[in-house]
Amino acid sequence: MRRSITTPLLIILLGCLLLARNLLDDFSVWELFAQEWPWLLVAAGVLRLAEHALAAARDEPGPGPLGGGALVLAFLLCCVGSLAHAVDRAVSAEGFGVHWADFGWFDRTHDIPVEGTWPAADVKTLRIEGFHGDLEIVGDGEDSIRLSGSRRVNDSTLERARAASEAQPIRARREGDALELRLQGHSARRFAGDLTVHAPRALALALSEGRGELRVRDFDAPVSIKTDGEVELERVAGAVELELEHGRRVVAEGLGGALTVRGSTREIKVRDAAGPVSIGGKLFGEIEIAEVADLQIRDRRLTLKAPGRVSGQVVLDGNDLSLEGLDGGVELEANGRWEIAAKGLGGPAKLQGQRGSIEVLLDATPPASLTARLDEGEIHAELPAGGDYQLEARGAHVDSDLPDLAGEPDRDLRLVRGGGSAKIVLDAGRGRVRINALP
Amino acid sequence: MSSTAANVAAVPTLLIALGTLFLLDYRLGAHFSKTWPAVLILAGLLRLMGWGRR
Incomplete structure (x- = not known):
C-alpha cells in the first residue's frame, strides 16, 4: 500500500x-x-x-x-x-462579542420586522450606533426619522428568534440636539439587519460601531462614520470623515465637501468630489480616485500630494501606481518597489522612488518642471522631439532615440530645446534611463 | 460502482461536499444550517453504491 x-x-x-x-x-x-x-x-x-x-x-x-x-x-x-x-x-476594535448562536449549524435564520418613527423638528444630529448587516440612510424633506426593515436572527424557532429580538429593542435617546439610535442591545449577541432609515437631509450624521454594508445618500450636512465594513456614499454635500478599522470597501460619488479617510481598508473608489480628498492609514488593495480636488494619499509606503484639480484619475493597485490628468501637478515619494506611470501632468511634478520603474509620457507642452528620481530601476520617458525644455538625464546607462542624440549611450545626458523654459530631470541612480521621442 | 471503489471514494467525496457547502455559505450566503442535509443525502447515495460493504 x-x-x-x-x-x-x-x-x-x-x-x-x-x-x-x-x-x-x-x-x-x-x-x-x-x-x-x-x-x-x-x-x-x-x-x-x-x-x-x-x-x-x-x-x-x-x-x-x-x-x-x-x-x-x-x-x-x-x-x-x-x-x-x-x-x-x-471581532472588531469596538469589542463586539461572539455568541454561540452566531455559528449554530442547525439554527434557522429568521427575519424579524422592526420599525420606529421619531420626531426630528429640533434634531440637528442623528447618531446611529451598532449597525450590522445592511443599513441604508436616505436624506429627504420630511421632519421625522423613520426606521424600517428587519433583523436577521439565528435561532431554532421563529418564536425564540422573535423573543431574542424583542429582548433587545432598538433604543432611541435624546441628548441635547442629537437623537441617538442604538441598534444593538447590551448582550454579546448581535443581530445583523437589513434596515433603511429616512431622515431630514439637513441632519448631520454620526455613525459608529458598524460592520456590514452601509449606504448613505442625499444629505447636506457633515457625515462621520466609524466602521469596519463597506461604505457607499452618494450625493453628500457636507464634509465626510471615515474611520475604518478593517474596512472592506469605500465607494463615494458626488461629494460636495471634503472627504477624509483614515484607518485600514482594502478598496477605495472616489469619483466626483468637490472638496479636498485625504486618504491615510494602512492601505492595501485597490485605490481609484477620479475627478477630485486637492488629493492627498499617505501610508507607510508612499506619500502623494496632487494639489489642484485631478481631472483624470489616480489608480493604486498593489505596487502599480498610475497617475493621469493631474492638472495642478504632483509630488510623490514612494518607498520600496513601485511601477509608476504618469501622463497628462499639468503642473510641476516630482516623482521619487527607490526601486522599480517610472514611466512618464509628456505631451507637446510639458509641465514647468518634472523631476523623476529612482535609486535603482528604470526611468522611461517619452518626450516631444521639438518643444521648449531643458533635459538632464543621469543613470548607469542613458540612451535615447531623440533625433540628434540617437545611438549615443551615456551616463549623463543634457539637452536644450527651444528656449529651455521647462526643466526636466530624470535621475535613475544606479539604474537606466531610456528616452523616446513622441511620434 | 464496485463496493471497493465506493469504499475508497466515499470519504473523500464527503470531504469535498462538506468543504463545498461551507464555501457556499461564506461566499454566496447559502447558510450551512440550511444545506447540511445534502451531506446526509450524499452519504446515503454512497451507501447505496456500496460504501461499507466488504
Missing part, C-alpha cells in the same frame, strides 16, 4: 503560509484560515481521489481507504473553522 501524499503536502502548505506571514507585512494566517479553511476539506478529498485514480491507471496499489478517523478529523476541522470564521466576522 502506498503512502498518501496529502500529509506532506499539508506540511509544505503550512510552511509556505508561515513563511508568507514572516515575509509579508499585510498577510495574516489567521484571517486566511478563518475565510478559506473549507478549501482544506475540498483539497484533501480531491487529492485522495486523484491518488486512487492515478494508482488505478498504473495498476498499482493505492493508499488505503479513509476511515472513521478521517471523518472525525474533518468534523473537528469544521468546528475549529466555523469558530474561527465566526470570531473573524465578529
Whole structure:
C-alpha cells in the first residue's frame, strides 16, 4: 500500500503560509484560515481521489481507504473553522462579542420586522450606533426619522428568534440636539439587519460601531462614520470623515465637501468630489480616485500630494501606481518597489522612488518642471522631439532615440530645446534611463 | 460502482461536499444550517453504491 501524499503536502502548505506571514507585512494566517479553511476539506478529498485514480491507471496499489478517523478529523476541522470564521466576522476594535448562536449549524435564520418613527423638528444630529448587516440612510424633506426593515436572527424557532429580538429593542435617546439610535442591545449577541432609515437631509450624521454594508445618500450636512465594513456614499454635500478599522470597501460619488479617510481598508473608489480628498492609514488593495480636488494619499509606503484639480484619475493597485490628468501637478515619494506611470501632468511634478520603474509620457507642452528620481530601476520617458525644455538625464546607462542624440549611450545626458523654459530631470541612480521621442 | 471503489471514494467525496457547502455559505450566503442535509443525502447515495460493504 502506498503512502498518501496529502500529509506532506499539508506540511509544505503550512510552511509556505508561515513563511508568507514572516515575509509579508499585510498577510495574516489567521484571517486566511478563518475565510478559506473549507478549501482544506475540498483539497484533501480531491487529492485522495486523484491518488486512487492515478494508482488505478498504473495498476498499482493505492493508499488505503479513509476511515472513521478521517471523518472525525474533518468534523473537528469544521468546528475549529466555523469558530474561527465566526470570531473573524465578529471581532472588531469596538469589542463586539461572539455568541454561540452566531455559528449554530442547525439554527434557522429568521427575519424579524422592526420599525420606529421619531420626531426630528429640533434634531440637528442623528447618531446611529451598532449597525450590522445592511443599513441604508436616505436624506429627504420630511421632519421625522423613520426606521424600517428587519433583523436577521439565528435561532431554532421563529418564536425564540422573535423573543431574542424583542429582548433587545432598538433604543432611541435624546441628548441635547442629537437623537441617538442604538441598534444593538447590551448582550454579546448581535443581530445583523437589513434596515433603511429616512431622515431630514439637513441632519448631520454620526455613525459608529458598524460592520456590514452601509449606504448613505442625499444629505447636506457633515457625515462621520466609524466602521469596519463597506461604505457607499452618494450625493453628500457636507464634509465626510471615515474611520475604518478593517474596512472592506469605500465607494463615494458626488461629494460636495471634503472627504477624509483614515484607518485600514482594502478598496477605495472616489469619483466626483468637490472638496479636498485625504486618504491615510494602512492601505492595501485597490485605490481609484477620479475627478477630485486637492488629493492627498499617505501610508507607510508612499506619500502623494496632487494639489489642484485631478481631472483624470489616480489608480493604486498593489505596487502599480498610475497617475493621469493631474492638472495642478504632483509630488510623490514612494518607498520600496513601485511601477509608476504618469501622463497628462499639468503642473510641476516630482516623482521619487527607490526601486522599480517610472514611466512618464509628456505631451507637446510639458509641465514647468518634472523631476523623476529612482535609486535603482528604470526611468522611461517619452518626450516631444521639438518643444521648449531643458533635459538632464543621469543613470548607469542613458540612451535615447531623440533625433540628434540617437545611438549615443551615456551616463549623463543634457539637452536644450527651444528656449529651455521647462526643466526636466530624470535621475535613475544606479539604474537606466531610456528616452523616446513622441511620434 | 464496485463496493471497493465506493469504499475508497466515499470519504473523500464527503470531504469535498462538506468543504463545498461551507464555501457556499461564506461566499454566496447559502447558510450551512440550511444545506447540511445534502451531506446526509450524499452519504446515503454512497451507501447505496456500496460504501461499507466488504
